[in-house]
Amino acid sequence: MVDAAHQEFARRLALFSINVYEKLSAQKPGENIVFSPFSIQTCAAMARIGADGETATQLDHGLGLVSSDADQIAHSFNQVLAAYQNSQVLRIANKIFVMEGYPLRQEFDQLLTKEFLSAAQSVNFAQSAQAAATINGxxxxRTNHLIKDLVPASALDSDSRLVLVNAIHFKGSWxxxxxxxxxxxETFYLDAARSIQVPMMGxxxxxxxxxxxxxxxxVLELPYKDSDLSMLIVLPNSKTGLSSLExxxxxxxLSLITKELQETEVVVKLPKFKAEFQVELTDIFQQLGMSKMFTDQAEFGKMLQSPEPLKVSAIIHKAFIDVNEEGTEAATATGIVERDFVSFEEPIEFLADxxxxxxxxxxxxxxxxWGSVVRLEENDSVSSEHDEL
Structure with missing residues (x-):
């Protein structure tokens, strides 16, 4: 990807991330949120390739796509998808499932296969248990058996026409x-009044x-071994500063933030945490101005061989993250590479409490x-004196 094109793609994705995060936070207050903006945007962009008219325009704006040209849209995603096609660290699974009897246009299916590395698949949603088993299998x-039972059979029926599925699993070592x-x-402050004891890594x-x-x-960047991936942690100065930070x-x-980062000796205190988060995104998309795709007036004329009514029935997303001493999700510990730096200054303290x-x-x-940690499990049932306030 050309640098300028990559930067613009990344900038737009970061803004989409914040938009989705805001809506999810409002929808699920007090919950740890984790989702993959890239995975969601990729899957919706696959549907956009088959859209036209106002449906396409709403998706272009709501997703923050780099272009309104289908080939350019598809190619912008291919750059990242191709980089992780055979990755053992990051597994991305995106697919469009369409009701049997709705034959797809060859050009649409070829573009999905070539640029999104994922062909559409026909299923009979009327046989909901079998259709769910097909999708979940x-x-x-695709996620090496790490994400199971993504779609419940109850989410599918004979009226289902188009289901967008995206799942992502990351397994990396620090x-x-x-x-x-x-x-x-150590103490983790949930808010101004409540705190709990949690396992704090150092x-x-x-x-x-x-x-x-x-x-x-x-802001602290924790790089992962043998990859171009890292975790960026943004810690408000105030214990109650999360909403202001958002x-x-x-x-x-993000690019402005990462440009400010400097090599510094840091004493890091970070809680172990894990989050599994599943969400059906229809409400979120509608709040972001992408509503026509879910109605009987949806325009997906570039998807099918013959013009028939076709609308999106569900967008199901699931993400999982587990941060521990070795990295994210359990990984085999190997030798640590030391760097030779000499410092005569006191190290900075980064206390994520x-x-x-x-x-x-x-x-x-x-x-x-993209995610937030707002609550953690109590460690060994040790409670703070503030808990009952």
């Missing part, structure tokens, strides 16, 4: 792993770090995952 196989012996119970190492007054937050992030792109936002990013600015 495909997702499970470039600098946290020593297990350094993990100990490590002193050189990382890219920045203090950003414009965000009233500090608003400020609208005005500062209150709600924060994180993004798992590709090449510094393209968000593959």
């Amino acid at each position: 495909w997702v499970e196989q 470039q600098h792993q946290f020593p297990k012996h350094a993990t100990r119970p 490590l002193k190492e050189w990382f890219r770090y920045a203090d950003l007054p414009a965000l009233e937050a500090s 608003e400020k992030l609208r005005a500062m792109t 209150h709600p924060f936002i994180y993004a798992l990013i590709h090449e510094e600015d393209l968000p593959l995952f």
